[in-house]
Amino acid sequence: MYDYYLGGTTNFPADREAAARAMSAFPSILATARINRRFMHRSVRFLAREGMRQFLDIGTGIPTSPNLHEVAQREVPDARVVYTDNDPIVLAHARALLRSTPEGRTAYVHGDVTEPEVLLAAPELRETLDFTRPIALSLNALLHFVTDEHDAYAVVEHLKAALPSGSTLAIAHATTEFDPEGMARLTTAYQAAGTPGQARTREEIDRFFTGWRLLGPGITPSHEWRPDPEESTEPVTLKEAACYVGVARKP
Numbered sequence: 001m002y003d004y005y006l007g008g009t010t011n012f013p014a015d016r017e018a019a020a021r022a023m024s025a026f027p028s029i030l031a032t033a034r035i036n037r038r039f040m041h042r043s044v045r046f047l048a049r050e051g052m053r054q055f056l057d058i059g060t061g062i063p064t065s066p067n068l069h070e071v072a073q074r075e076v077p078d079a080r081v082v083y084t085d086n087d088p089i090v091l092a093h094a095r096a097l098l099r100s101t102p103e104g105r106t107a108y109v110h111g112d113v114t115e116p117e118v119l120l121a122a123p124e125l126r127e128t129l130d131f132t133r134p135i136a137l138s139l140n141a142l143l144h145f146v147t148d149e150h151d152a153y154a155v156v157e158h159l160k161a162a163l164p165s166g167s168t169l170a171i172a173h174a175t176t177e178f179d180p181e182g183m184a185r186l187t188t189a190y191q192a193a194g195t196p197g198q199a200r201t202r203e204e205i206d207r208f209f210t211g212w213r214l215l216g217p218g219i220t221p222s223h224e225w226r227p228d229p230e231e232s233t234e235p236v237t238l239k240e241a242a243c244y245v246g247v248a249r250k251p
Contacts, residue, residue: 005033018193025185031240033141036172037064038231039222039245040140041071043170046226047247048075052136052168054129055081058113058159059142062089063096068138069106078103082125086112113142114150116158134166134250141243143208144174147198156208165250168215171208172222172245174199178238205244212248219246 005019023029044055053076057068060083069081083097083106094108107128111119119125129135137159146152160169176183176199183199190197206219217225221241223234 005030018189021192022186022189025189026179026182026242028179028182028237028240028242029186031236032242035223035236035241036141036243036245038228039172039225039243040068040138040170041066042226042228043245043247044068044071044136044138045075047136047168047170048072048079052134053079054133054135055079055138056084056125056129056135057081057138057140058084058119059139059145060085060090060097061087062093065096067097069097069100069104073101073104076104077101080105080128082107082109082128084109084111084113084119084122084125086110113139113146113155113159116155116162120159120162131162132164134168135163136168136170137163138170139208140170140172141174143171144197144199145195147196149196152198153207157210160212160250163250167250168247169209169212169250170245170247171205172243173205173208174242175201175205175244177201177244178221178242182239183242202244205246209246209248212250214246214248219244221245 055068055072072079072081091110097108098106100106105128107124109119109122109124111122143152146155174183187197187199202219221238222243222245223236223241225245
């Protein structure tokens with residue numbers, strides 16, 4: 001569905017039908033997805049320019065170019081990137097995620113974020129990333145699909161604990177604060193498509209960063225986090241943004 005929202009070509013009739021229902025429930029969702037994707041691009045560029053050379057993208061979804069490694073390796077060709085997802089369809093299309101620069105490296109791990117200990121032990125991940133050096137963890141548009149049933153906070157704390165000092169955490173998360181009724185309808189539409197979800201408040205999203213130092217400008221609506229000059233003039237409403245985002249560094 002996310003690939004469809006982004007104008008990608010790797011989606012299927014069931015995805016498009018479910019996306020149509022989501023769009024009916026929450027008409028801003030096409031804008032929301034694209035605004036959120038631009039945050040991923042900006043945050044990766046920022047972190048690469050700040051010296052990050054290793055990236056772990058959990059819940060990557062079906063490849064929709066430009067992917068995280070393409071953005072990172074444009075800035076630093078030797079960047080190493082590991083993607084993970086629990087969807088077997090993503091696994092089938094993961095080849096597009098493995099087209100690294102000669103200097104860098106990419107890998108794909110089929111795993112579920114709700115089993116972080118299994119994911120972190122994957123040989124492909126350990127062979128690609130050096131856990132003695134800082135790693136940029138990306139949880140982009142993922143945690144609103146990890147409900148209280150799976151204790152999202154415990155999952156994130158497990159991941160954070162595994163990363164060395166200097167690592168970073170980037171999160172984009174749907175919120176209930178900008179359009180409560182629309183978000184409730186959207187959550188219901190996703191539930192009907194077999195994907196439970198849970199939007200959260202700013203305070204609840206802030207809790208994921210506990211113990212790490214938020215980088216400026218802190219937690220903001222997705223379009224307000226370090227916008228590119230051409231984006232700052234583009235009219236975006238909070239209802240369209242629909243997400244809070246933030247990036248933090250481990251002391």
